[in-house]
Amino acid sequence: MKPQVKSLTFGLLGYPIKHSLSPSMHNAGLRSLKIKARYKLFEVNFEKLAEFFLNIKKKNIRAFNVTIPYKEKVIPYLNSLSVGAQEIGAVNTVVVSRNGKLKGFNTDYLGFAGHLKELKVKPYRVAIIGAGGAAKAVCFALAKMKVLELCIYDIDKFKSLSLFKRLSSNFAHTRFDVATRIEDLKIGQKDLLINATPVGMHSGDPCLINESWLHKGLFVYDLIYDPAETKLISLARKYGLNCSNGLGMLLYQGVFAFKYFTGKKPPVKIMQEALIKGAQKI
Secondary structure: OOOOOOOEEEEEEEOOOOOOOHHHHHHHHHHHOOOOEEEEEEEOOHHHHHHHHHOOOOOOEEEEEEOOOOOOOOHHHOOEEOHHHHHHOOOOEEEEOOOOOEEEEOOHHHHHHHHHHHHOOOOOEEEEEOOOHHHHHHHHHHHHOOOOEEEEEOOOHHHHHHHHHHHHHHOOOOEEEEEOOHHHHOHHHOOEEEEOOOOOOOOOOOOOOOHHHOOOOOEEEEOOOOOOOOHHHHHHHHOOOOEEOOHHHHHHHHHHHHHHHHOOOOOHHHHHHHHHHHHHOO
16 A cells, blocks of 8 residues: 655745735646645744744645745745845745755746736836835846836835845946935836835725826836735826736746746646636635
8 A cells, every 4th residue: 555645735924915816826736737735825923933934844834935024034044045035135935855954045036027028118217115025026136137227215214225235236237226205216217116015905005106206108017916906006007107016926936936846847827827817806
């Protein structure tokens, strides 16, 4: 009698994450390749974060994604980082080796770059709101694309200055600036505006920008995908601007993460179909 193969566990670590579409996307991919595994949500508050890492082996967790607010906070719990994650300073994918060692990767920057390529957006002058884990990956991707200018604003000045220093020391071909006020992003002179903050996820959230700053030739990108149309996206559409939410970035970062999880070629179309179907239910 053959020993029963124990099912592997993958998942998403964050808080709160009940809205996430990652399980539908990854589980569809796992089923299509007949991989005996399940992708779950690990909704863990900060007080229980250390406990989560202590129980990884016990729960047979072999890999997981990381989202708000832990993309930077998980790093001290990891044994090593990929070159990309190290350069970015944020992690969104963790793989657990057979001997229990944890290695952090970042597929967010690949996901964002992949989605911009699909959208045929080639930015030169960029304004980004936010300087957290997701923003770090997005800025890294833009710097790799050799944008001419990148201006960063975050309500936490320390975060934006820290990101500015990291980028400036690694990418000489791009001019980086820090805005002390959101008005100082000079959106009127930019061709890409990005929201990399959670502001917009809730109905009571304000729109972060003034509509007078919008102009023809500006592409508006909001990393939020739930709701599908934030106030920022709605405003962009009102003025006839090209825009996108973050669903495409979610897909492509998930595709790269899936390969790290399984070592197999991701079934992109199946994962995309599951993601679109899930988004329609939101």
